[in-house]
Amino acid sequence: MNGFDSYRVRERADVARWVLIATFAVLSGAFFRTQIVQHDKFQLRAETNRLRPIALTPPRGAILDRRGRIIAENVPGYSIKLLAPNRDSLRAVLARVNRFVPLDTSETEDVLRRFAAARYQPVVVIGDATFETVARLEEHRAVLPGLVIQAEPKRLYPAGKAVAHLVGYVSEVTESDLTANRFPGAGLGSIVGKAGLEREYDDSLRGDEGVRYIEVNARGRLVREEASTAALPPTPGKPISTTIDLDLQRFIDSIWPAGVRGAMVAMTPKGEVRALYSAPSYDPNAFVGGISSTLWRALNNDEAKPLLNRAIQTRYPPASPFKLAISAMGLKRGLIGLDTRMPTPCRGGLRLGNRVFRCWKKEGHGSVDLVGAVAASCDVYFYQLGLRLGLNAIVQDGVLMGFRDKSGIDLENEIDPIYPATTAYFDRLYGPRNWSPPATTLNFSIGQGENTQTLINMMRFYEGLTGDGHAPSPYIVRPRAAEPRSLGLTAEQLDGLRRALIAVVERGTAAASRRADLSVAGKTGTAQNSHGEDHGWFIGFAPAEKPELVVGGIMEFAEHGTTVAPYVVRTLRRYLLGPDTAGTIKVKVLLDETVSPQDSAPRPIELDPDSAAARDRADSVRLAGGAP
Template identity: 80%
Template sequence: MNGFDSYRIRERADVARLVLVAAFVLLAGTFFRTQIIQHEKFQLRAETNRLRPIALTPPRGTILDRNGSIIAENVPGYSVKVLAPSVDSLLAVIGRIGRFVPVDTAEVEDIVRRFRQARYQPAVIFGDASFETVARLEEHRAVLPGLLIQSEPKRLYPAGKAVAHLVGYVAEVTENDLTAKRFPGADLGTIVGKAGLELEYDDTLRGLPGVRYMEVNARGRLVREDAGGAALQPTPGRPILTTIDLDLQRFIDSIWPPGFRGAMVAMTPGGQIRALYSSPSYDPNVFVGGISRANWRGLNEDVARPLLNRAIQTRYPPASPFKLAIGAMALKRGLIGLDTHMPTPCRGGLRLGNRVFRCWKKEGHGSLDLIGAVAKSCDVYFYQVGLRLGLKAILEDGVLMGFREPSGIDLGNEKDPIWPASTAYFDKLYGPRHWSPPATTLNFSIGQGEITQTLINMMKFYEGLASEGQVSTPYIVRPASSKIVDLGLTQAQLAGLRHSLIAVVEQGTAAASRRKDLAVAGKTGTAQNSHGKDHGWFIGFAPADKPELIVGAIMEFAEHGSGVAPYVVRTLRRQLLGPDTVGTIKIKPLLDETVVTRDTAPRPVELNPDSAAARAREDSIRRSAAAVGPDDAVPPPPEPR
């Protein structure tokens, strides 16, 4: 080997030594940075891999009535969960659990689905486990890897079905809820309000979750519970105080005729809701801990629709209670006075062109003033008031009085009423020549046709009659709006309308409910229903001279408002005179009518748009609408409606 080769070997050796030294320095620097400089960071990461955070459910805020009675509270409960590394492991543990306590196989699919959505959280097997179930599983914990039994606050509704539509219910937030951002701050597994007050005030009631840590091994299997030091305790939700009188709410539930669909609302002048009841109802406690598929299917497939809040979500033709609105519109515009008699006395119907619009009383009412027409609920009188107003004025004034907007009550999912903004609605719906403005006017004048209202919206109008003409926003906790609607009536006109409502109970269509010890003002109504028996209305307030409470009810298939009035009067007496007074009112038993109601208004004028006779009839009605006189009264129709 010559000198040149030796030199090259030494040179390569030097380079190799430099590379080794550089590598050693690099490794040493990395080690120093990892162990010294970034020690806390990597230690936290290691701890995170070893410790699994588990959310702790906060107690929801208590819901109280105006006297401090409990509407919704929390009680101790147990949940059974499994912390598993995979779906296969989860199914294996569920199979073992099934050896000791019953597991609904239909629910397993839902358990797996929720587990896949939140892989690092325990899968909930029983959301509301009994003490017996917990004790049985504790005995066999050794063969149930990943088993967690947590003590959690559970919702309880002591009044059960009596408050279901008022308070609502709670359930786990869904993936769709999170995608739609319906519940800010919620994660999968969070319990949220799904209806009623629980939904409307969820932000207040929910509270903040806590956390506890579980130690898991490299495969994700549970090693030790409550690891990693002290847990973060959940922050309880805040309570809410409502305007509800729970005793009154229970009373309404107790007197409601079994099997009948409908709703009743009690409110004060000023808008405070004292009771809000819907029938048929359900027990909100079945949702606590997660409702079973069978129970959910039963509630959803029931033709009576027990989940529907008929006080705020079902629209009905407002029928005769709406006659007061027609009277108020005409009084405000100066078209009639309280003592005005119409040119055509009631003899059972009114002829308009070649069509007869009948009164409910086949022999007729004769000549009446406004107060008498309200007391006797005379259709013929209000047909003529409606014609004086005209359809355009009725639609305009109805908007001003609030019939086109929902009530604004602080309960979620209130349905908008149906109230056309203008005649363009009918042109679009039927075609410009395929509907009759005069005929539509007559239907609107007695609360029928293409106008439908919820009970709560009609209650608003009657609150205005009882509150010096001022209509406020109804509320249960706090008003959503401070808006006040003025009906635009003088105090004398309001007093006259109230007097007419007193006459309804004293000598009119609700006379059977009259009692000497409490002066009640109110209005009956019969909402036409093309799918079965008619629906019955009654809205009243008392004491009539200085109202303290307004109560309204709608009963589906009750046929007449006179059958509904005793329930309202009993409620008024119970609240204003005391529980001992209600037994003196006799109530005619109502029979259940198993007919499925449809939330649509019947078409008021039957027309075949391709018929020449139909077009001629429309032209005849239009020409004669402005010229109704005494000769237009017709003989009594053969049958009352």
């Protein structure tokens, strides 16, 4: 080899050497970047493949009554979950679980559906497992790959069905909930409030989820659970205090007649709700951990609609309790005074054109003033007052008094009442020539017609009668920002209407509910029902001279308001006089020397002052005008 060749060899060797050095440097740099600079990043990827997070349910905030007694709390519980690499594997393990803990087909399909929505995450099989169930599955863990048993807080409602429509219930968030962003911050598997206070104040009650990890192999099968200490502990929800009197809430549930549909609400003149009850009810504890499909179908298919909150989600014709609104309109406009008598005395009916509109009392009430008309619930008096007001005034003043608006209570899903904004409503509904303004006016004057109200909204109107004529929104936790409604009445006019309501109980249509130890004011009513027996109303307050509590009740198919009055009065007595004075429900009239037998004696059903059965259907207000 000559010198030139030797030089070329050395030159090539040097190039190769530098190439090797450069390659080694690049590899070293990449290694340094991977192992040192990007260590955390790649370690996280590796850990993510090896570890699967499990959300830790936070304890929901407690719900307390006004004295700190528990309406909703948390107790220790267990949930059973399965981690599976694919759908077929999950189905196979579910079949094994079914050998030890029976699962119906719908429950199995629901688990598979939820697995498809969140693969690679443990899926809940039993949301509220008993200790016996946990022990049975733990005993057979060897044949149940992917079994995860998790201790977590469970909701408990000690009063059960007594508070169902008030407090609502909780359940697992659904895909549709997440799509609609109904529960910000929630994810699949989160427990959220679905009704009542649980829904209204879910943001405060829910808290923030924590997380712990389980280890899986390359095939996604569970290897082991990490230490029980959470990687991120959950943040408990905040407790809320309410205006509710739990004793009163339980009491109403205890006296409510079995099988009767309806609702009762009790609140102070300031709008603080002391009780809110709806019947029939349900057990909110049944929803904890997931309600069974069988029970869910039963609740939804029940014609009595136990999930319906009749206090805020059902409309009824306001009937005779609306006569106080008509009275307030007449006083406000200066058309009548407390001692005003109508030109035509009540002789059992009022002739208008070629028709006679009947009063409930065939023999009539004679000449009565406003107080006497309210006490006796004289239809003829209010027919004439309605005509004096005119339909336009009734519609306008009714809107100002709030009969077209929700009450504003802090519960979700309160429905709007039905009340016309203007008389053009009737033209749109029936056609300009297909309804009679006089007949419609008479209909509205006695609380019938195109006017349907929720119990809570009627309660707000009566709340305004108990004080200075201003009615704040009812509330359970905190009032919503809204101006109080104003009835626009003077103190003298309000006092006169209260005296009229006292007369209803002292010597009028609710005399059967009068008691010597508590002065009660109120108004009975019967809402006509085209689908069966009429519905009964009674709204009352006590003490009559200085009201501390307003209680309203509606009972479907009760026929008469006098049926409801004893339950309302007994609730007032319980709250104001204590548990030993509530007494029993009586329908017999108590007579004394200040009440004449004619005014207070029990009347036959067909003569009940507010009963549609007592009216001559052929001469009814609606037929008189030809309105449908």
